[in-house]
Structures are given as C-alpha cells and as structure tokens.
C-alpha cells in the first residue's frame with residue numbers, strides 16, 4: 001500500500017489538481033491520499049480572521065476570495081456526477097466558516113482555539129474536494145483519529161498510542177480502495193480541534209504510513225526532490241537521488257524545506273522508504289529516502305548536501321572559573337529550556353573556559369537575559385565575564401553519511417572557506433560525523449555555499465569568477481580566447497570561466513551571474529557604470545564572490561595599487577601589468593607574502609617574455625634547490641622587432657610606429673624605447689631568482705637621449721625621427737660587419753645592466769627573428785650549457801594566452 005501526500009501547491013489550482021487526480025488514479029491497489037489546504041488558503045484564513053477581529057470590514061472580501069477559490073476548483077476537477085453534492089457540502093462548510101468570522105468580529109475575540117478551528121477549514125475543505133475529484137475515493141475526517149496531547153511548554157504533540165488505535169478503528173475497519181483525508185488536522189482529548197503544526201500534512205502522511213505498514217510514503221511537492229543546495233543561491237545545485245533517513249533529517253531540519261522534519265521519524269522506525277516527487281514533473285525520479293540506499297558506492301561523494309540558515313546569533317559565556325567545574329552547561333541549558341529558547345548549535349572548547357550556543361536572532365535577547373539571570377552571582381563577583389551575543393550571522397551545515405569514511409574532509413572544508421576569506425566563528429561536529437556545522441558572517445553565506453558546493457564536486461564543474469580589467473590589445477585578445485575556449489573547458493575539464501566584471505579606464509560592468517564576453521563592448525557601453533580604480537575595488541570586494549580572480553591587463557599604477565587590498569580579501573590576482581612586480585621591493589615582497597598567507601595566487605608570468613614560461617621555470621629551478629647565477633636575455637619584443645625591421649627604407653621612426661601597430665609596445669612606447677620595460681623585466685627576473693634588487697640597481701646604457709622622452713607620448717614619434725639618420729648609419733655599419741643589434745639585459749654575479757650591443761653570428765642572440773625573446777639561464781645545474789628559453793616575446797595573442805594560462809592554473813586542473 002502507498003501513502004501519498006500532496007502539498008498546497010499540488011492542490012492549489014485546477015491544473016495541479018488535475019495532475020493529482022491522474023497520478024492517484026493510475027496507481028493500482030489501495031492507497032491513502034493526504035492533502036494540504038489549497039495553496040495559499042491557510043495564510044488567507046489567518047489573514048481574514050485577523051481582519052475580522054480588528055473589526056475591519058475588508059474581511060468580507062477576503063472571505064469571498066476563499067469561497068471563490070474553492071468553488072472554482074470544484075467546477076474544474078470534480079466530475080459532473082458528483083459536482084452538485086460536493087458543492088452543497090463545501091458551501092455548507094464555507095457558510096459555517098463565514099459565521100465563525102462574523103462571530104470573531106462581533107466578539108472582538110480571536111483565541112488560539114478559535115484560530116485553530118478557522119485554520120482547520122483549509123484541509124477539511126480541500127480533502128472533501130479531492131475525495132470527490134478522484135474516482136472511487138472515500139473521504140475520512142482525520143480529526144476523528146489523529147489525536148494530540150499537551151507536550152512541553154503547552155505545545156500539542158502527537159499521542160501516538162491513541163492515534164494508532166483510532167486509525168485501526170476509524171480507518172482500517174472499513175473497506176476502501178482510495179482513502180482521502182486532510183493532513184495537519186487533529187483533535188485533543190476533549191475533542192477540540194488542534195493541529196500538528198505548520199507543515200504537519202507531511203507528518204499526518206508519515207503517521208498513516210507507519211500505522212498502516214505502507215510499502216512507501218510518497219511526498220508530492222513542487223520540486224524534483226532534495227537538492228544538493230538551495231538552487232536560488234547555487235544555480236548548479238542538482239537533485240540528490242538517494243538519501244538515508246539521517247541525511248534527510250539533517251538537511252530538512254536545517255534549511256531545506258522539502259519535507260517537514262518530524263515526518264521522518266514514524267517511517268524511519270518501520271523502515272518505510274520515502275519518495276519525494278514533483279506533482280508538476282511526475283516523470284522525474286525524485287529523491288528516495290531509506291535506511292540504506294541500495295546503490296551506495298564507495299565512489300559516492302562524501303557530502304550529500306549543504307543547507308544553511310541565515311538567522312543565527314551566537315551567545316557566548318566565558319570564564320576562567322568554568323574550567324573543570326561540573327554543572328555549568330547543565331545550568332545554561334536548563335535555564336534556556338525553562339524559557340523555551342531553542343539552541344541549534346553548541347560549541348565548547350576542551351579547556352571548558354567558554355560555551356557558545358547558536359539561537360535564532362529573535363531569541364537572542366531572551367537568551368542573554370536568561371543567562372545573565374542564571375549566572376547573576378558569578379557575574380556580580382566577576383567570576384564570569386558578561387554574556388555576549390553576536391548577531392546577524394549565518395550557519396552552514398554540510399551533510400553526508402559518507403563523511404565518516406573520509407579522512408581530511410573537515411580540513412579541506414575549512415581550508416576551502418578560509419582560502420576564500422571566510423572566517424569561521426564557531427563550529428560543531430558530532431561523533432556521528434554526518435553533519436559539520438559552522439557559523440560565519442551572514443554577508444559571506446552565499447560565497448561559502450558556492451565555494452563548498454564547487455569544491456566538493458557537488459557542482460558539475462569548478463568555477464572561476466573573473467574580473468577583467470583593461471580591454472586594450474591584451475584584454476581584448478584575452479576575451480576572444482575565453483569566449484572561444486569557455487565551452488571546451490566546461491565540457492572537457494569541468495571548469496566554468498565566469499566573467500563577472502569587465503572594465504576599461506572609464507567604464508565598468510559587473511554582474512555576479514556572469515557576463516557574455518563576446519558582447520563585452522555593448523555591455524560596457526550600454527550597461528556599464530563610470531569607474532575609477534577605487535570604484536572597481538569596491539565592486540570587486542562588494543560582490544564578495546568565491547574563487548575570484550582579478551586580471552589586470554592595464555599598464556596602470558593605480559590599478560596595480562589595488563592588489564594588496566584584493567589579495568588581503570582573498571581575491572587572486574593575475575597581472576600582465578608589470579608595475580607591481582618591478583616597483584618598490586617591499587611592496588613586491590608584501591604582495592607575495594599576502595598571497596601566501598591568504599592562500600591565494602599572485603601570478604605575473606607574462607611580465608617577462610609574454611607567453612614564454614620564464615618565471616615558472618625560474619620558480620621551479622629555485623624550488624628544487626638550484627641557484628640562478630647568471631641571466632642574459634633579450635626581453636624586449638618591441639626593441640628586437642625594431643632592430644630586425646630597420647632597413648634602408650625603414651627608418652627608426654617608422655619601425656617604432658610599426659611595433660606599436662603590431663601590438664608589441666607598451667601603451668606608451670617610450671617605456672620600451674627608454675629601456676624602462678627591459679629594466680622592469682630584469683628586476684623581476686632577478687627578484688624571482690631570489691635577489692633583493694630594485695630598478696635603481698640597474699646600470700643603464702641607453703640609446704635614446706633623456707630629453708627626447710620628456711613631454712607628451714604623441715610627440716615622441718616625431719622627435720624620434722631626428723635619430724633616423726644616426727640609426728641608419730649604425731645599421732649600415734653593423735650589416736657590413738655581419739652583426740646584429742640586440743638590447744640585452746644581464747644579471748651577473750649580483751650586477752644588473754641593460755644596454756644595446758651588437759652581436760656577431762656566433763652569439764646565441766644573433767638569430768632572433770621578429771619580436772622574439774631569448775633568455776639564457778646559468779645555474780648551479782645548468783652551468784656549462786645554460787638553459788635557453790626562446791620564442792615569441794610580445795604581442796597581444798601570446799600575452800593573452802599567457803594570462804589565460806595563469807588564470808587556469810588557479811583552478812589546478814590537468
């Protein structure tokens with residue numbers, strides 16, 4: 001036998017009721033159908049009662065809406081042969097209800113008992129309608145067999161023994177094929193109407209399933225089942241196919257509102273499985289809850305789901321005098337119990353010098369007052385510190401029975417949230433290891449849920465959330481590459497590149513749900529806001545999104561100045577911009593240390609040699625115990641290109657324009673021509689090799705007179721033309737001597753220098769075409785034959801590819 005429960009949305013409209021009718025009528029054999037009130041009716045009943053007691057005549061309109069809703073569904077779903085009889089029955093009940101509302105208004109009295117009676121009409125009416133809509137169904141009035149008694153704090157609790165006996169007498173004793181009854185409803189020993197609490201229809205169904213030894217309890221609702229997390233927060237959340245009773249209890253007790261928590265208890269004891277199904281999508285398999293899901297494999301994920309509540313207050317009681325004293329916790333909990341304060345998380349250090357409890361914010365004042373009263377003597381004598389409440393926090397619970405077989409899970413969990421800058425204020429894990437709960441600031445809740453979902457592979461994919469700053473040569477090319485590669489990365493590597501911010505020097509567009517990079521120009525123009533570096537910083541930090549990467553494709557010192565703050569807030573930084581890594585040594589060091597401390601990345605591989613793997617190679621050599629003794633390099637794509645294209649008909653001034661047009665130069669080409677770009681790169685190389693050096697330490701043998709570099713960037717090209725003749729002569733002489741000019745950076749025995757050199761055909765720098773770069777590394781291990789890294793050293797495409805590689809390395813995929 002099956003017991004099926006249909007919630008308010010399932011019986012809310014003619015359409016949904018038609019689904020219910022089809023679902024039930026297709027089931028062969030005996031079944032029990034438990035229904036809630038029509039969707040929204042319980043709230044409407046309460047609201048109408050409140051209007052009536054307030055003498056507000058608007059209650060009549062509200063009541064009319066109740067009547068209208070019920071009549072409309074009868075017309076829509078009850079077969080014609082039973083329609084009149086159903087209408088007569090329902091109208092009679094609605095008239096009774098109308099009289100009760102009138103009485104409430106006249107008496108100006110809405111006692112809890114009267115409200116219970118009013119609310120009961122919701123399920124009484126719906127069950128009569130549904131029983132008449134379904135072919136061959138018999139209606140049972142659940143008030144006659146679901147019995148409550150008084151529990152702690154005056155609450156109604158189920159009288160299981162009596163209820164089971166009454167079910168035998170009032171339901172089992174009769175012949176029926178389909179029994180239909182209202183959920184939630186009950187009566188007490190005096191025969192007065194009570195109920196099982198909000199959500200109690202699930203409970204009624206579970207009580208019936210247990211009493212009748214049903215084969216299965218089906219909870220039909222408006223979602224496909226239990227989700228791995230709240231789908232309103234995590235768009236990659238998916239339906240969990242199987243859960244144990246414990247897992248389901250943990251999840252629904254704490255946020256997931258799929259079923260009413262007490263529902264699980266009666267069926268758990270009889271080992272009756274629960275199937276959560278969607279009335280609006282009946283073919284979806286749903287979530288099966290049972291003692292031991294039959295298909296559990298060792299490869300199953302350790303965490304089954306994540307739930308949370310954003311309404312948390314931590315109350316802490318501290319004292320050095322609590323250590324080793326028996327009975328402090330007992331006093332805390334007894335005092336809170338006496339005042340009806342519910343505690344949902346407890347954390348106490350082994351030192352016993354403090355106990356922290358989590359309560360709802362609404363209970364916080366009462367909890368603090370209660371504990372201050374309880375420990376008044378200790379507080380007055382200073383033995384105990386004052387009771388402290390921290391409000392507006394959120395609690396996250398990760399749930400899964402497989403957690404108990406997984407070593408290092410708590411470590412990974414806290415490491416994951418920590419790396420994303422989320423501070424864990426309190427935590428609790430019981431020895432059953434099925435739930436790890438922890439409390440964080442409420443503003444970090446969304447980020448925490450996302451990062452946990454992502455990191456524990458509950459999501460189908462890993463996500464990196466990118467802020468792309470700078471949409472010039474490199475930035476544009478990067479966006480093209482991302483746009484082309486996004487789908488492949490998702491398909492083959494389960495990596496989702498989500499661009500959540502794009503900015504130029506003037507405009508920025510930000511959206512945590514992701515921006516279409518192929519449409520970046522329109523987005524910036526039409527949806528962008530005016531930005532400054534400070535506004536960009538605020539947008540990034542305020543979004544507070546997990547796994548975030550700030551990608552700097554500008555040449556701006558103001559943008560570079562943001563890195564420290566971003567890294568401190570656990571935002572990864574990938575920079576094509578060389579200013580930070582080559583500027584003040586202390587700043588460079590601090591950025592690296594901040595990244596290490598915060599367990600995020602500060603990557604700038606493209607700072608030297610664009611897409612060539614130079615910095616990573618140096619890091620690998622050093623980390624494996626090698627020592628860099630000497631570096632000789634041609635690292636200016638612009639200058640190498642210029643010296644390669646100079647010809648009788650291509651003077652210096654023309655070559656500079658060509659380099660700029662090819663996208664090799666810095667936004668301001670004087671940075672290249674002055675040697676500054678090479679100086680920056682040399683400093684970065686030496687620093688990465690482990691030397692504490694600065695730009696001032698570099699000996700400079702430059703070839704552009706200082707005075708030519710002053711003034712505006714635009715004027716520079718025309719000024720350079722005055723050097724054309726001199727350069728043509730130099731070039732002619734070099735050509736005659738079969739030599740090539742190279743602008744060489746050198747680090748040798750602690751000495752740094754840059755300068756123009758002419759090299760002959762035996763020199764490794766002689767054959768270096770176009771804008772190519774070459775780096776020779778002499779190390780302890782590569783002594784006789786230095787390591788050579790050579791290839792394209794500038795250009796938007798290769799640089800963007802290097803930036804992209806840095807970004808992907810953060811996700812650590814293979």
Ligand SMILES: NC(=O)C1=CN([C@@H]2O[C@H](COP(=O)(O)OP(=O)(O)OC[C@H]3O[C@@H](n4cnc5c(N)ncnc54)[C@H](OP(=O)(O)O)[C@@H]3O)[C@@H](O)[C@H]2O)C=CC1
Nearest residue numbers: 470471472473474504505554555556576577667794795799
């Ligand atoms: N080109 C290459 O081969 C290589 C370049 N790099 C580095 O890449 C970086 C970018 O170079 P490239 O693309 O050629 O330069 P571009 O001049 O083409 O682009 C620079 C971009 O940065 C934006 N920008 C400037 N200031 C700000 C600011 N304050 N806030 C936000 N955005 C800003 C500009 O905005 P707007 O459009 O409004 O002007 C522009 O979109 C440089 O640091 C360069 O050193 C590194 C290796 C190789």
Ligand SMILES: N[C@@H](CC=O)C(=O)O
Nearest residue numbers: 636637638664665666
């Ligand atoms: N302007 C630079 C670009 C790469 O860093 C160069 O010319 O090498």
